[in-house]
Amino acid sequence: MSPDKFQFVEQTGEDKESIRPSLTYWADAWRRLKKNKLSMIGIVVIILIILFGLVGPSLTPYSYSDQINKYKNLEPVLDLFEIDGTYFHVSNDYNMFVLTSEGVLIDRLNLNPLKRDVINKVYTYDFGDEEVILDFSYNLLPTKQGYDYDFTIEYHDQVVSEPTVKKLNKMFPFGTDGLGRDLLTRVMYGARISLLVAFIATLVNLFIGVIYGSISGYEGGRVDNVMMRIVDIINSVPLVLYVILLMVWFRGGGLTNIIIALSSVYWVSMARLVRGQMLSLKEQEFILAARVMGVSKRKIIFKHLIPNAIGPIIVSMAMMIPSAVFTESFLSFIGLGVSAPMASWGTLANNALSGLTTYPYQLFFPALSIAFTMLAFNFIGDGLRDALDPRLRKG
Amino acid sequence: MKTYYLKRIFSMLITIILITTLTFAMMHSIPGGPFTRERPVPDEILRALNAKYNLDDPIIIQYLNYMKGLITFDLGPSYSKIGTTVNDLIYSGFPSSAKVGGLATILIVVLGIPLGVISALKQNKPIDYFVMFMATLGITVPSFVIATLIIYFFAGKLGWIPSFGLSTPASYIGPVLALAGYSLSFVSRLTRSSMLEVLRQDYIRTARANGLTELSVIGRHAVKNALIPVVTYVGPMIAAILTGSFVVEKIFAINGIGRYFVESVSNRDYTTIMGVTVFYAVFYLIMVFFVDVAYALLDPRIKFKEGK
Numbered sequence: 001m002s003p004d005k006f007q008f009v010e011q012t013g014e015d016k017e018s019i020r021p022s023l024t025y026w027a028d029a030w031r032r033l034k035k036n037k038l039s040m041i042g043i044v045v046i047i048l049i050i051l052f053g054l055v056g057p058s059l060t061p062y063s064y065s066d067q068i069n070k071y072k073n074l075e076p077v078l079d080l081f082e083i084d085g086t087y088f089h090v091s092n093d094y095n096m097f098v099l100t101s102e103g104v105l106i107d108r109l110n111l112n113p114l115k116r117d118v119i120n121k122v123y124t125y126d127f128g129d130e131e132v133i134l135d136f137s138y139n140l141l142p143t144k145q146g147y148d149y150d151f152t153i154e155y156h157d158q159v160v161s162e163p164t165v166k167k168l169n170k171m172f173p174f175g176t177d178g179l180g181r182d183l184l185t186r187v188m189y190g191a192r193i194s195l196l197v198a199f200i201a202t203l204v205n206l207f208i209g210v211i212y213g214s215i216s217g218y219e220g221g222r223v224d225n226v227m228m229r230i231v232d233i234i235n236s237v238p239l240v241l242y243v244i245l246l247m248v249w250f251r252g253g254g255l256t257n258i259i260i261a262l263s264s265v266y267w268v269s270m271a272r273l274v275r276g277q278m279l280s281l282k283e284q285e286f287i288l289a290a291r292v293m294g295v296s297k298r299k300i301i302f303k304h305l306i307p308n309a310i311g312p313i314i315v316s317m318a319m320m321i322p323s324a325v326f327t328e329s330f331l332s333f334i335g336l337g338v339s340a341p342m343a344s345w346g347t348l349a350n351n352a353l354s355g356l357t358t359y360p361y362q363l364f365f366p367a368l369s370i371a372f373t374m375l376a377f378n379f380i381g382d383g384l385r386d387a388l389d390p391r392l393r394k395g
Numbered sequence: 396m397k398t399y400y401l402k403r404i405f406s407m408l409i410t411i412i413l414i415t416t417l418t419f420a421m422m423h424s425i426p427g428g429p430f431t432r433e434r435p436v437p438d439e440i441l442r443a444l445n446a447k448y449n450l451d452d453p454i455i456i457q458y459l460n461y462m463k464g465l466i467t468f469d470l471g472p473s474y475s476k477i478g479t480t481v482n483d484l485i486y487s488g489f490p491s492s493a494k495v496g497g498l499a500t501i502l503i504v505v506l507g508i509p510l511g512v513i514s515a516l517k518q519n520k521p522i523d524y525f526v527m528f529m530a531t532l533g534i535t536v537p538s539f540v541i542a543t544l545i546i547y548f549f550a551g552k553l554g555w556i557p558s559f560g561l562s563t564p565a566s567y568i569g570p571v572l573a574l575a576g577y578s579l580s581f582v583s584r585l586t587r588s589s590m591l592e593v594l595r596q597d598y599i600r601t602a603r604a605n606g607l608t609e610l611s612v613i614g615r616h617a618v619k620n621a622l623i624p625v626v627t628y629v630g631p632m633i634a635a636i637l638t639g640s641f642v643v644e645k646i647f648a649i650n651g652i653g654r655y656f657v658e659s660v661s662n663r664d665y666t667t668i669m670g671v672t673v674f675y676a677v678f679y680l681i682m683v684f685f686v687d688v689a690y691a692l693l694d695p696r697i698k699f700k701e702g703k
Contacts, residue, residue, distance in 0.1 A: 244660060330638075357547065
């Protein structure tokens with residue numbers, strides 16, 4: 001074969017191997033996390049909720065415990081009845097309010113105690129020198145059935161039964177509760193409490209669980225056996241029972257008590273996870289190398305083992321936060337929550353329960369907040385799992 | 396196998412003793428005792444009460460008495476409901492709790508698994524998105540919110556179901572749905588992901604290549620294997636249903652154990668708290684034990700190793 005049958009290939013640079021810039025573990029994880037739209041939405045939502053809880057309460061003119069007695073149980077959307085240029089609103093517990101045409105509350109009208117006819121269900125309110133008459137006997141008295149409205153308002157001899165216009169409550173965007181407290185402020189304050197409890201409890205759980213699990217896993221043998229038996233025993237009963245017992249033992253609510261109760265129980269799942277990681281990691285060569293070089297036990301655990309198990313730890317931490325929010329609201333709901341007038345989302349929901357049929361909006365906002373937070377953290381957790389721990393990636 | 400079960404039963408007994416001791420110690424170390432009220436009770440009455448309930452004995456005697464009572468299923472008197480024992484409360488509450496919890500479990504299995512299978516088979520189709528959307532909602536919305544929403548819409552606005560009690564068959568709908576919600580969502584999500592995993596396996600392709608009907612491939616090969624991880628969820632599910640009942644029974648005003656427990660927590664009725672906690676713990680342990688036995692029977696690959 002003669003050499004002139006061959007020809008040189010021109011160098012185009014096309015087949016040059018393209019080298020990606022090398023990424024650190026975190027940069028790579030972040031790159032993967034950024035691709036996950038739901039996780040990014042989750043992160044944005046959580047940041048908004050944190051801001052909502054941190055900054056929000058100072059932006060409203062009320063504090064979480066301020067009671068404005070005359071504005072109890074006001075809804076977020078008000079029905080306005082316009083009569084002769086004056087706007088009235090009747091609340092579900094038959095209080096009469098005067099408002100501007102834009103829905104800003106001016107004052108509550110005083111019920112005239114002498115003209116409070118409970119039998120015929122007609123109330124008369126004083127409005128300056130004049131009177132406003134509220135007849136709410138419709139559909140309540142057996143003689144007045146089948147109306148499509150429940151009350152009429154009479155003012156200046158004009159009777160109105162249909163609301164003129166619906167306006168958003170400008171003073172209390174989320175309405176007020178049964179003690180006249182602004183619900184927006186309370187929901188924002190509740191965000192602060194709920195998230196604070198969740199974050200601190202999760203951090204403590206992380207701390208205890210990681211240390212407990214890594215000691216148990218690294219030591220192995222009898223130490224491991226005893227330590228895991230303890231975890232098994234704790235884990236053999238629904239964890240909520242321990243939390244309830246602890247809360248009873250603390251004699252009731254209080255922020256610190258909830259945090260202590262939550263963080264003294266939920267570390268067991270973290271300990272198990274970390275132990276499992278340790279068991280497989282400690283058999284690897286780099287640990288053997290470290291041991292041969294005489295690195296101390298403590299240093300091996302903290303410098304070599306834990307950093308290598310950080311992915312699953314972070315994923316499980318991201319899942320722990322929503323379940324702490326969940327448990328906290330559950331505790332508050334069965335009456336073991338933060339003490340009044342403090343509010344978490346759970347206590348707000350619990351307070352709303354008694355008046356549910358009349359004031360459903362009082363449940364709506366705290367419930368929505370819990371659901372949003374849970375959803376956002378779940379999305380973040382799923383995304384983190386895909387980003388940090390490719391082995392666990394879902395199909 | 397036999398030694399495994401014996402070991403399990405033995406460790407269950409140890410756990411029960413430890414939990415009872417822990418509960419006892421906690422309830423008896425609360426300062427003030429069960430008859431401390433905001434208005435102090437006169438000393439003589441307090442002494443008489445303490446004598447009546449044997450609270451003047453040394454703590455170790457009280458503990459031994461309590462353990463003795465436990466063996467004979469006597470959980471002692473209730474401190475705040477005069478004249479009733481904790482046993483009475485459990486006897487009267489358990490049937491309603493068990494009925495609602497049992498129906499919820501059936502609903503979870505009968506509805507959750509098929510929904511998961513369907514959405515795995517129709518992956519990324521509208522029905523899959525719908526089922527997963529509902530399942531995500533079910534996991535993120537707490538049961539007390541689901542329960543109150545059910546009351547508000549179906550009992551209040553529409554009037555389809557009664558809002559409290561368990562008097563008619565229709566009145567079971569609300570509590571069962573609220574109780575099942577979380578686990579139902581969880582089971583359908585779990586079934587879906589495990590089903591997707593199984594459908595990618597080689598033996599499914601082999602089954603198809605062998606010309607089996609789609610029904611046989613899915614029903615006999617895929618679903619059966621996909622259910623193994625789902626069965627492991629049953630233990631936590633029992634826990635979710637037990638603790639869920641606190642909230643659901645409170646909201647729907649069902650006279651079940653969960654409601655008595657929550658009431659006793661707010662009344663600081665220590666014997667009831669203690670008795671019901673122990674009852675729950677024992678019940679839970681026994682249920683999980685049965686689940687493990689069933690699991691071993693279902694999945695022949697699982698062999699219990701010694702010392703595990």
